[in-house]
Amino acid sequence: xxxxxxSTTRMAYANVxxxxxxxxxxxxxxxxxxxxxxxxxxxxxxxxxAGGMEFGFNAAPAYDLLGLGARKARQGDGVSVYFTFEVDxxxxxxxxxxxxxxxxxxxxxxxxxxIYNARQVVLEDPEGHVFRVNHRRAPATxxx
Numbered sequence: 001x002x003x004x005x006x007s008t009t010r011m012a013y014a015n016v017x018x019x020x021x022x023x024x025x026x027x028x029x030x031x032x033x034x035x036x037x038x039x040x041x042x043x044x045x046x047x048x049x050a051g052g053m054e055f056g057f058n059a060a061p062a063y064d065l066l067g068l069g070a071r072k073a074r075q076g077d078g079v080s081v082y083f084t085f086e087v088d089x090x091x092x093x094x095x096x097x098x099x100x101x102x103x104x105x106x107x108x109x110x111x112x113x114x115i116y117n118a119r120q121v122v123l124e125d126p127e128g129h130v131f132r133v134n135h136r137r138a139p140a141t142x143x144x
Contacts, residue, residue: 014083015056016129017063017073021046024127025057027103031096032085032133050085084132090119096133097121 018024025046028034037054040047044059063069087093094111100123101107108130109122118136125131 011053013054013056014050015058018057018059019127021057021059024125027105027125028055031099031103031105032087055083079130082130082132084134087133087135090135090137093119093121093133093135097123100125 016024021044025036025048029036029048034048034050034055037047037049040054040056044061044065046057048055048057060072063072087096097107097111100121104126106124107121108124111119111121114120116136117138118134120132120134122130122132
């Protein structure tokens with residue numbers, strides 16, 4: 001890593017292709033309390049404020065806009081990417097797990113204590129995207 005990239009590079013956006021951008025962004029907004037950035041809204045895009053990073057939801061036309069038309073996801077493909085959301089407490093991990101099912105998601109792996117001193121649950125959203133909700137007891141952030 002050189003000095004220039006160390007001082008200017010950060011992850012700013014994480015995007016998911018969604019069948020229904022309104023429903024899927026609503027699921028994450030309600031489940032995790034992430035507000036929508038309405039100024040970013042378009043007919044094919046919704047965006048949530050994920051605490052300094054934008055969590056975007058793209059409709060199918062975005063594949064072609066990004067030059068990815070030949071690389072659309074196919075039904076039955078395995079998991080190749082997942083997101084992890086950090087929360088404030090172990091009990092919040094458990095509450096979010098229960099809420100995910102109520103909102104139409106599924107629990108892939110029940111809340112558990114990891115070998116790296118965290119409480120975690122693996123979930124699936126209503127469109128089948130896998131994600132984790134985590135509370136790391138110490139250090140508090142993955143970068144620490």
